[in-house]
Amino acid sequence: MSSIAEAIALAAPSFTGELLRPTDHAYDDRRRVHNGLVDKRPAAIASCHGVADIVDAVQLARTLGLEVSVRGGGHNVAGRATIDQGLMIDLSPMKGVFSAATVVRSIKARQRFGRSRRLVRR
């Protein structure tokens, strides 16, 4: 398992949103959810601007072996949008309507691409 900083540096070139660590200025603002009693600290926050960013974020969580939480509006009363020591995948910058099937197809295509690239390298 690589370190969070290394994995974020690897993911960063293709990621069009923001990848936030606890030391980043916007981190505390982004980790906040509507229920003020919920005060969790994700290991990192991937603020996504599109489907390709979600694919990168899921890949990042896999690389790091982190659990994920998914944040939409952050209004879930139980504060399920956030997680301690996991990766918060923040979808709040995405204002359009996206099909879950498109996201899953993109993730599968990326996995196939990664596998064939590894085979070519051998």
Ligand SMILES: Cc1cc2nc3c(=O)[nH]c(=O)nc-3n(C[C@H](O)[C@H](O)[C@H](O)COP(=O)(O)OP(=O)(O)OC[C@H]3O[C@@H](n4cnc5c(N)ncnc54)[C@H](O)[C@@H]3O)c2cc1C
């Ligand atoms: C003041 C207030 C008023 C409200 N009024 C209404 C209302 O009028 N009508 C209504 O219908 N609802 C209302 N709600 C409820 C709220 O709209 C719902 O809880 C809604 O689902 C929140 O959507 P969200 O995008 O903000 O979720 P977020 O808080 O962003 O949560 C994300 C969702 O993803 C899920 N999730 C997170 N991680 C994972 C994971 N790893 N795997 C799978 N799932 C995951 C969470 O369980 C959660 O459902 C209200 C809530 C509040 C606090």
